[in-house]
Amino acid sequence: MQIIFIGLPGAGKGTQAEFIQAKFGIPHISTGDMFRAAMSEGTALGLEAKAYVEKGQLVPDEVTIGIVKERLSQGDTARGFLLDGFPRTVSQALELERVLVERRRRIDLALHLDVDSGKLLGRLTGRRICRYCGETYHLMYRPPQEEGSCDKCGGPLYQRPDDTEETVATRLEINVKQQKPLLKFYKMRGQLRSVDGEAEMDKVFEDICGILASLH
Ligand code: AP5
């Protein structure tokens, strides 16, 4: 099962990808998570990505494509993968297609989590993440049982630095522009399906599972 998630910032890609990874055991590959890990480790990749991620801009294609290619060459992707946040541009999509053709593989599904961009500011500014285990919460839609600490591991919750109002506005503007041609690209290839990402999290997951079941 080779799946890509397409969705604006805050559409629920990371949330649903974690549900899918838990249920189907396929690796969840998030370019955003890879950049943040590299930034906190202070690697050369992290230093390069930092300037873009902090401003909410896209990291240049050659850098992003490079890390995805390397990740896809790892053994745990043999049974499938779920790409979250990649591709985000048509040139990334073309490059992914090329790499998969070389390996005699193809995308089974490009899943669009459809949420109106006007709904996303609140989702992003209210998001909180566990510093220890990475679990994602929302102050209103998925609050932790105890304020400020993770239900799973008790770790402290933090807010992503790019989840401020100003940076969110930049992220939304850039991603709205990039998403349209990307949706067209996968629609033309007959790989695109959409779910209503404005529904409650459990309902979105149910809809995704329905689509996955129909693929077999
Ligand atoms: P990345 O980390 O991928 O950020 P993003 O695309 O902006 O997406 P998010 O992680 O913010 O949102 P999400 O859709 O995963 O939402 P979530 O499930 O957390 O990328 C970060 C940066 O890295 C980019 O800005 C760029 O600089 C760089 N980058 C990454 N990939 C790149 C690429 N391919 N090319 C170039 N640069 C790249 O949900 C959000 C909140 O809403 C949570 O609090 C959650 O609890 C809540 N929520 C989720 N679902 C629902 C629901 N159904 N109802 C109510 N609340 C919900």
Ligand code: ZN
């Ligand atoms: Zn935790």
